[in-house]
Amino acid sequence: MKSIIALVCLAGSLLAAMTLSAVSFAEEAYCTCRYCQTAAARASFGVDLGNDGPHYAPVRMVDVQHIKLDITPDFKKRTVSGTTTIRFVPLRKPIDVLKLDAVELNITEVKGSTPVAEFENSGTELNIAFEEPIPVGQESWVTIEHNCEPTGGFYFRTPEMGYPEEDTHCWTQGESHYARRWFPCFDYPNEKSTTEVICHVPSDMTVISNGRKLGESIDLEKQLKTVHWLQDKPHVNYLICVVAGYFDKLEDSAGDLQLGYYSQPSISQHAPNSFQDTASIMKFYQKEIGIAYPWHKYDQVTLWDFIAGGMENTTITTLTNNTIFSKETENIKTSRNLDAHELAHQWFGDYVTCEDWSHLWLNEGFATYYTHLYEGEKFGRDATLYGLYRDATNRVLPGGNNDKRPIVWKRYTNAGDQFDYRAYPKGSWVLHMLRSQLGEDMYRQAIQSYLKEHALTTVTTPELQAAFEETSGRTFDRFFDQWVYHARHPDVKIRYRYDPKLSLAHFTVEQTHKVDDDVMLFAFPATFALKCGDEMVYHTEEITDKKHEFYVSVPSKPEMVQFDPEYTLLANIDFDKPEEMWLSELENSDRCIGRILAIHALAKKKTNKAIDAIQKALASDPFFGVRVEAATALGKMNSDEALAALVKTPTQDDARVRLAVAEGVVGFYRPESLDDILETAKEEKNPAIIEKWIDGLAKYSDDLVTQYLRASLQRDSFRNQIAEAAVVAMEKSGSSQYVPDLAEQVTQHSGDYTARGLGKVLRALAKLSEEKEEKLQSLKIIAPNLNDGRTDVQKAAIAALGQLGLEEARPILQSYAEATNDEELSKAASNALAELTKDSNAQPRELIELRKQMQELEKSNTSLKEKLNDLEKKLETTEKKD
Structure with a gap:
């Protein structure tokens, strides 16, 4: 104990000394350059700006007209060298210094049409000073030679990294601010230019880039192929792309x-x-x-x-x-939605691009919505509505209930904050509501006007609003204010009763959400469909107040009363109706959404009549989504009657429905049904459904289950999907009996798994290892995967070492935590060390805490030494100039 106290005192003294030393570096530690103070620039690091101020697109000092990239990737060294030529014209006033974003680039030479006096490379920004100011409107150019070992923006996939040699390739990713990590540029979406790419690669490789290919040639002496691409229409910097390889x-x-x-x-x-x-x-x-x-x-x-x-x-x-x-x-597996989403961007995001990240929904909302429209084109209107329903119930409504951020939001800390449900599904819903209110033809006219007027430029939301207003002749101020510039969505409580004497349907529509500075009281059209015998009555009421009451004349007592039958309003709806009305809606609703809402309402009733109706829908509804939701609802009811309804349903031809049935059945814990579950799993041929059956077996400890899971490790499937499912089930079981099986998968079959799949094996092995000797053996198996080369495998290996809870893993993790060349691995190692320290019971708490403090002190000390050395070098340089 005395030794611990002595160490604590020593650490305290060291901490005090280092705190005093740090004071003199206060100004050095807080950078005030344009790069560090610009939201867009720091966003590429995910750095918190430390303030709540709104962020705007930077003011353009020049108009970039053309970017020419001449690059050579080195696949062995995983480096990129090249020359970037930027043609530009100064705007508003002459410029004597050109500022470019350039992160961790080695700049070797800079030339210009106006002689360059000098250039300064800060590591985040390249400043080029000209001998004379360049006048407004004068077309000029700079050529910059550079090279780097990119930490982002440019990526390699090579055999040395654990990838098949036949698949060797490299690629770039610009959005949001990663282009600056491999070439100097104006890296923000309010600037558009034409671009040109010349890429030199081994002669048997392929190069693909933007625009059209001008040609290719081979240097027989160097055995390099040169491929030349030109994008002759302007686009934003983050859309520049180069892909090369096999x-x-x-x-x-x-x-x-x-x-x-x-x-x-x-x-x-x-x-x-x-x-x-x-x-x-x-x-x-x-x-x-x-x-x-x-x-x-x-x-x-x-x-x-x-x-x-x-x-x-x-x-x-x-x-x-x-x-x-x-x-x-x-x-079950399809690329259709991803294909449709990215293709829609060629108009919405590429042809017309959001000017800054606060208006990202103009890119992502359109791409999401047009994906749903294509589903409707291919499979009918219900397919569009079902996609919107899933977006609303799974993402927008849960995400937005307690979120005070609007779609257009300028107080983000980095660009990544904007890439969430607000830009994607909520933005999509805004477009759907506009289309629903205007009608399809007028909506299309507005979109055509918007695209034609702003072709090949950047836009903000007011430009889109103007297009709708000019086309329709009506104002959309309130619509955009409540849906785009304010947060959330309405909570709507609906109550209905029938007056038999007057033959009137009485409705009360109340908005129950909290209204404040962030969330408005909404205005929206409320449409009701009432089935009275063979006649349908439709009524639309404009809701603008917190509480609104009205009457609808009907020929007879309605047997079905449905709100928003065409599904045009994004809202939490509380419409309490008798079971008979929900049964009628399930039977009579034209659109799938009405039938789906009825299914989930009936599931809450849990009566035998409700279960029978849901089972009938599962067996025979014409739309697959209704059958999927029926299976899901029965699975969540957790009753013997619901399970019986699932089991007795005839085998479905649609694999998506069979998957939902499997998920519903395995959600129950019924040991007496285990033989049937195993038999069904063995009969299934679809690996995606087999995966679901395997997942459900994790809760059973029967010997037959153990045999089945072990056999599943040996089953052949694309991307080893079935074996991976068995690994996950083994981990969920919590049984250490699977440790030898998992160890064998790592040592003998790791090449059969994807990077993420192998990561699951490593984590499962660590979690299930129990005794000290077993943990040590697992450490020896897991640790070599730190050298895999694939980041996902390395991070999984690091996490697994932390999960083992062995002090013997600490030095390994410490070495990765202190590494500065890979932020992802360093962070993963720090988290693993924290896990290791938390789980350590072998040492007194004081010593554990002391070790953590010493680790932080060592890091701080190293950082301060680096800053001191850097400052001394700058002082020496200044003295020499003087």
Whole structure:
């Protein structure tokens, strides 16, 4: 104990000394350059700005007219060297210093049409000083030679990183602010220019970029291929894209437009599944939008471990290779929605682009909504409404209930804050409500006007509002104010009663949400459909007050009273109706949403009559989404009657419904049904549904389940989907009996898993290891995966080491926590160390806390030494100049 006290005193003295030392560095530690004080620039790091002030697009000092990139990626060293030439014209006043975003780039030379006096590279910004100011309107250029080992924006996938050699490739990702990490640029979406890419790669590789290919040639001596691309229509900087490597290509067309699909050779046999809808989507969008596809060609390229689902670079969409799927999954797996979303961006986001991130919904809301419209084109109106329903119930309504941020929100801390439900599904719903109120034809006219007027420019929300107002002749101030510039959505309570004497339906519509500075009282049309015998009565009432009462004359007592039958309002609806009315709605509603709402209302009743009605819908409703929701509702009821209804349902032809039935059945815990569950799982051929059955088996400890899970590790499936499901089930079981099986998967079969799949195996192995000796053995198996080269595997290995709870893992984790060249791994290691320290019971709490403090002190000390050295160098340089 005395030694612990002594160490604490020593640490306290050191901390005090370091605190005093830090004071002299206060100004040095807080950077006030334009880069660090600009929301857009710091967003690429995810750095909190530390203030609540609104953020706006930066003022453009020059008009960038053209960007020319001449680059050479080195696949062995994973570096990029190149020359960037930027042609520009000063705006409003002459400029003597040109400022460019440039993060961790090594700048070797800068030249210009006006002689360059000097340049300064801060590590985040490149400042180019000219010998004379460049006059307003004078076309000028700068050429910058640079190289880097990119930490973002430019990515390699090579054998040294754990990827198949035949799939070697590299690719770029610009949105939101990552282009600056591999070439100097004005990295913000309020600037558009034409672009040009010249890329030098090994002679057997393919290069794809924006626009049209001007040509390619091969240098036989260097064995390098040079490929030249030109995008001759202006687009924003984040849409510049280069992809190079080994790909298999499929070709298609939509009219005269050429379509290209590129995928990795190791999975290309399945690629036709993923791109089967592209031509159809293209034709539909050109008809629906009323403006021809505005670019030269359209390519799609899949990439190993892409950092997102997809990215709508102009004329070349990049996609996760997880979008490739096998036919065995039937219609459960599809790339159709991702395909449709990214293609819609070629108009909404590329042709017309949001000026700053607060108006991101003008990109993402349109892409989301037009994806739903294509579903309706392909499968009928109910498919569009079901997509909107799922967005509302799964994302917008739960996300927005307690969120005071509007869609257009300028107080974000980094650009990533805007990429959430507000820009995507809520933005989509705003467009749906506009289309519903205006009608399809007038809506289309407004969209055509919007795109034509702002073609190849950047926009903010007022431009879209103006297009709707000019087309319709009505004001949309209140609509945009409540839905776009204020937060949330209405909570609507509806009550109904019938007056038999007067044959009147009496309605009360009340908005029950809290109204304040952030959330308005909403104005919206409320439509009711009343079925009175063979006659349907429709009535629409404009709701503008907190509470609104009205009467509707009807020929007889309504047997069905439905609110918003066409599903046109985004709101939480509380409409309490008798069971008979919900039964009637399930039987008679024309649209799928009415039947779905009836199913979930009846499920809450839990009566035998309700269960029978839901089971009937599951067995025979014509729309798959209703059958899916019926299976889901029965699964959540947790009664023997509901389980019996699920089990007795005839086998469904639609795999999506079979999946929902499986999910519903396995949600119950019924040991007496285990034999039936195992038998059904063994009979199923679809790996996506098998995965669901396996997941449900995790709660059973029966020997037959153990045998089945172990056998599933050996089953062949695309991307090892079935084996991965078995791994997850083993982890959920909590049983250490599976440790040898998991260890074998790591040591003998790791190459069969995707990076994320292998990560699941590593974490499961760590979680299930119990005794000290077993944990040590697992540590030896897990640790080598730190050298895998794939970030997902490395992070999983780090997390697994922390989960083991062994002090022997601390030095390994410490080395990664202190590493500064990879922020992701460093953060993962710090989290693992925290987990390790939290779980450690072998040492006194004082010593554990002391160790944590010492670790932080060591980091701070290293940082201060670096700053001191940097300051001394600057002082030496200043003294030499003097």
